[in-house]
Amino acid sequence: MTRLPDLDALQLLVAVADTGSLGKAAARTGISQPSASARMATLERRLGLKLLERTTSGSRLTGDGAVVTDWARRVLEQAEALVEGAEALRTHADERLAVAASLTIAEHLVPKWLIELRQLLPGTRVGLTVENSHQVVAALRAGEVDLGFVEGTWVPRDLHSAVVGRDRLVVVVAPGHPWARRKEPLTAAELAAEPLLLREPGSGTREVLEAALAAHDGPAVPLIELGATAPLRSAALAGSGPAVLSVLAVAEDIASGRLVEVSLAEDVALRRTLRAVWRRGRELNDAAGRLVQVARGRA
Amino acid sequence: MTRLPDLDALQLLVAVADTGSLGKAAARTGISQPSASARMATLERRLGLKLLERTTSGSRLTGDGAVVTDWARRVLEQAEALVEGAEALRTHADERLAVAASLTIAEHLVPKWLIELRQLLPGTRVGLTVENSHQVVAALRAGEVDLGFVEGTWVPRDLHSAVVGRDRLVVVVAPGHPWARRKEPLTAAELAAEPLLLREPGSGTREVLEAALAAHDGPAVPLIELGATAPLRSAALAGSGPAVLSVLAVAEDIASGRLVEVSLAEDVALRRTLRAVWRRGRELNDAAGRLVQVARGRA
DNA sequence: AAGACCTCATAGGCTGTCTCTATGACCCCG
DNA sequence: CGGGGTCATAGAGACAGCCTATGAGGTCTT
Numbered sequence: 027m028t029r030l031p032d033l034d035a036l037q038l039l040v041a042v043a044d045t046g047s048l049g050k051a052a053a054r055t056g057i058s059q060p061s062a063s064a065r066m067a068t069l070e071r072r073l074g075l076k077l078l079e080r081t082t083s084g085s086r087l088t089g090d091g092a093v094v095t096d097w098a099r100r101v102l103e104q105a106e107a108l109v110e111g112a113e114a115l116r117t118h119a120d121e122r123l124a125v126a127a128s129l130t131i132a133e134h135l136v137p138k139w140l141i142e143l144r145q146l147l148p149g150t151r152v153g154l155t156v157e158n159s160h161q162v163v164a165a166l167r168a169g170e171v172d173l174g175f176v177e178g179t180w181v182p183r184d185l186h187s188a189v190v191g192r193d194r195l196v197v198v199v200a201p202g203h204p205w206a207r208r209k210e211p212l213t214a215a216e217l218a219a220e221p222l223l224l225r226e227p228g229s230g231t232r233e234v235l236e237a238a239l240a241a242h243d244g245p246a247v248p249l250i251e252l253g254a255t256a257p258l259r260s261a262a263l264a265g266s267g268p269a270v271l272s273v274l275a276v277a278e279d280i281a282s283g284r285l286v287e288v289s290l291a292e293d294v295a296l297r298r299t300l301r302a303v304w305r306r307g308r309e310l311n312d313a314a315g316r317l318v319q320v321a322r323g324r325a
Numbered sequence: 326m327t328r329l330p331d332l333d334a335l336q337l338l339v340a341v342a343d344t345g346s347l348g349k350a351a352a353r354t355g356i357s358q359p360s361a362s363a364r365m366a367t368l369e370r371r372l373g374l375k376l377l378e379r380t381t382s383g384s385r386l387t388g389d390g391a392v393v394t395d396w397a398r399r400v401l402e403q404a405e406a407l408v409e410g411a412e413a414l415r416t417h418a419d420e421r422l423a424v425a426a427s428l429t430i431a432e433h434l435v436p437k438w439l440i441e442l443r444q445l446l447p448g449t450r451v452g453l454t455v456e457n458s459h460q461v462v463a464a465l466r467a468g469e470v471d472l473g474f475v476e477g478t479w480v481p482r483d484l485h486s487a488v489v490g491r492d493r494l495v496v497v498v499a500p501g502h503p504w505a506r507r508k509e510p511l512t513a514a515e516l517a518a519e520p521l522l523l524r525e526p527g528s529g530t531r532e533v534l535e536a537a538l539a540a541h542d543g544p545a546v547p548l549i550e551l552g553a554t555a556p557l558r559s560a561a562l563a564g565s566g567p568a569v570l571s572v573l574a575v576a577e578d579i580a581s582g583r584l585v586e587v588s589l590a591e592d593v594a595l596r597r598t599l600r601a602v603w604r605r606g607r608e609l610n611d612a613a614g615r616l617v618q619v620a621r622g623r624a
Numbered sequence: 625a626a627g628a629c630c631t632c633a634t635a636g637g638c639t640g641t642c643t644c645t646a647t648g649a650c651c652c653c654g
Numbered sequence: 655c656g657g658g659g660t661c662a663t664a665g666a667g668a669c670a671g672c673c674t675a676t677g678a679g680g681t682c683t684t
Contacts, residue, residue: 030332030404037329048632061672063632068670073408074415082631082680090414093455096432096555097407104403105329108396109372115389116373133395138581156392191582201621256395277580281573282437283490283620321582322500347661360643362661367641381651381660 033105035069036098038062039077043095047084107137114140114154123313126155126162127175128230130193130255131300134274135321136175142320143313150313159230166305173314174303175321177230187301190321194273195231195296197222198285200265206286213291218242221249223261223269229253230298235270238295270296332404334368335397337361338376342394346383406436413439413453422612425454425461426474429492429529429554430599433573434620435474441619442612449612458529465604472613473602474620476529486600489620493572494530494595496521497584499564505585512590517541520548522560522568528552529597534569537594569595 034055041051042062052062070077077091087095114125114136127136132154140152155162155171162174163182177193197212199205205212218239225232239245249267252258255275262269262276262285279285290296302318333354340350341361351361369376376390386394413424413435426435431453439451454461454470461473462481476492496511498504504511517538524531538544548566551557554574561568561575561584578584589595601617 030336030401030408033329033332036407047630049630057671058673059631060633060635060674063634064671067633073411075411080632082678084631089455092553093414093428093431094407094411097403097410097436099555101400101403101407102329104396104400108335108393108400109329111396112372112374112393115392129392132392135581137396138583142583156388256398274580277576281576282434284437284441346659348659356642357644358660359645359662359664362663363642366662379661381649383660 029072031069031072032065033102035065036102038065039069039091039095039098040102042066042078042085043087043092046086048078048080106141110140110144111137111154114152115156117151117153122151123173123311123317124153124155124171125173125175125317126157126165126171128159128162128177129156130177130230130272130274131175132156133255134272135191135300139317139320143317146316146320147313152313152317163303166303169305172304172311173317175300176303177298177300178234181301182303184306185303186306187303188318188322189299190302190318191300193298193300195234195270195298196273196276196280197268197270197288197290198262198276198280199268199288200263201283201286202265203268203286205268205288208288211289211291212294214239214294215242217290217294218244219246220268221246223250223252223258223267224248225255225258225271226251226253231271234296234298328371330368330371331364332401334364335401337364338368338390338394338397339401341365341377341384342386342390345385347377347379405440409439409443410436410453413451414455416450416452421450422472422610422616423452423454423470424472424474424616425456425464425470427458427461427476427529428455429476429571429573430474431455432554433571434490434599438616438619442616445615445619446612451612451616462602465602468604471603471610472616474599475602476597476599477533480600481602483605484602485605486602487617487621488598489601489617490599492597492599494533494569494597495572495575495579496567496569496587496589497561497575497579498567498587499562500582500585501564502567502585504567504587507587510588510590511593513538513593514541516589516593517543518545519567520545522549522551522557522566523547524554524557524570525550525552530570533595533597 038051038055041054042048045051045054048062048066049059052059066078073094075090075094076088077094078085079088136154143150143152155165157165159176159178162176163185165171166174166185175190181187197217222245224235224245236244250261252261255271258269258271259275259279263279268288276285280287302321304314337350337354340353341347344350344353347361347365348358351358354361365377372393374389374393375387376393377384378387435453442449442451454464456464458475458477461475462484464470465473465484474489480486496516521544523534523544535543549560551560554570557568557570558574558578562578567587575584579586601620603613
């Protein structure tokens with residue numbers, strides 16, 4: 027089994043990289059200097075790499091150390107997003123700011139927003155509920171949550187809303203697929219005729235796709251229908267066929283080349299708007315307003 | 326300080342999600358069933374969430390559990406990439422397949438390729454050296470490595486090469502920046518006139534930018550010059566100004582909306598090719614060939 | 625040139641956590 | 655109404671990590 031590293035050790039490594047000294051890094055992470063020394067030694071032993079150049083005037087990263095530190099930052103970023111998200115889930119509705127978000131937004135965006143919000147308002151407790159768009163609206167109307175995030179074109183009349191971003195559905199294929207080498211954008215008619223890997227009927231992404239292809243006799247009978255994003259992505263990676271899903275779920279796969287995005291002609295409209303939603307009449311309190319600002323990119 | 330979770334516990338959580346049983350998950354991760362039970366209990370306590378619905382016929386995820394598991398998968402993916410990368414750095418040249426890669430590729434792509442390669446050829450040991458493009462070529466010529474990965478337009482005459490992908494330099498700004506709301510693509514002249522956040526002269530990204538803007542009197546005097554990608558990204562996130570860096574470094578920031586990519590007019594050519602390179606004469610062995618295939622997306 | 629100050633490493637002792645095996649309680653199914 | 659599956663509890667043991675105290679080495683300043 028892969029012997030996984032210790033997150034505390036990675037955090038310490040990053041601290042050393044930032045401060046240039048084992049002692050300062052130890053202070054920053056709240057442990058003693060000898061412990062930090064030992065911890066780094068075991069990390070180095072476990073990875074089998076020399077990460078630090080220890081001199082009497084501090085510790086600098088070796089070449090390998092710099093590369094590993096870069097990877098470590100990414101691991102920690104994801105871990106912190108998990109912790110923030112979990113905290114938001116935990117403190118639910120009984121705290122200062124109760125938020126409900128649809129699944130895509132909750133999974134991919136909310137944790138990062140919360141990390142940023144925490145820097146702006148360190149004391150704020152945020153509770154997060156994960157629901158579908160209709161449930162989010164219901165929770166808002168019932169006063170169970172202060173703020174909601176939904177995707178879709180649909181605008182409820184009795185609620186305020188603000189656009190915080192856009193989601194794009196993309197058609198992705200494994201690199202071996204013929205579409206991976208296409209130069210010309212895919213037309214709506216072509217996409218409508220092709221059997222695809224899709225989310226189940228009734229899901230948000232499926233509805234967007236159906237609306238976009240309705241004029242061309244909707245999507246063809248799917249190759250596979252799956253109830254969640256993760257297995258859909260796996261199927262696409264395995265080369266089962268073209269999949270349609272949110273760019274948020276596959277951005278990194280596209281960037282790294284594990285999946286190829288098939289460009290679409292302009293007659294295929296697979297965008298949907300991400301909105302913050304709240305109750306009319308009830309003004310946004312400070313925390314909610316800030317969160318919307320963060321989500322919009324602190325305008 | 327944020328109490329970080331234990332990676333082993335996250336791995337166990339994912340195993341429970343996959344197998345549907347604490348006992349099976351325990352077996353899969355190589356610990357006893359009671360340990361698994363206790364471990365999950367402490368994870369739940371630490372996060373303050375009920376993750377599992379324990380029944381006498383197995384354990385299923387709760388709603389919160391499903392969301393946390395999704396986040397956990399992302400954490401683990403990054404952690405495994407770190408371990409794979411570290412192993413490759415460690416086993417260097419004294420093993421079956423020695424690889425040299427330039428920094429951008431090594432940081433962002435190689436670990437994922439190695440994870441995939443390991444699934445295809447479990448026994449293969451890969452050694453990784455991180456160098457700049459010129460050093461990679463030198464190492465190939467000297468026979469120190471079997472395979473290299475470089476970025477750039479430049480093609481050495483005495484080496485074989487295969488295109489494995491493309492890198493794109495992007496102009497990114499924090500969401501509050503005026504350019505974030507632009508509709509029209511940015512022209513080369515406009516970009517050349519604007520003070521930017523840049524890598525230092527001589528770096529690969531800087532050279533590409535200079536070549537692209539040479540016709541318009543090069544880039545303007547930079548706002549800041551930084552020697553690595555990570556601080557450049559941080560500066561951009563902080564809103565210091567428009568930054569120019571590889572899309573690989575900021576793909577997720579763009580997807581999540583923390584940074585906004587400014588679209589560029591067609592007269593700004595900021596692409597560079599990623600190539601696998603090897604020695605003429607010396608045929609690629611099985612492992613090297615597979616790795617190239619993986620990098621190209623198993624064509 | 626020498627003391628002050630910084631760096632990191634080592635030693636010894638302790639606490640705490642995680643582990644295992646063994647067992648029990650519960651439920652489903654035949 | 656047993657058998658086979660689930661998970662929880664209990665008690666003992668091992669190991670890893672932490673801390674304080676100290677030492678050794680280098681740098682900077684006076």
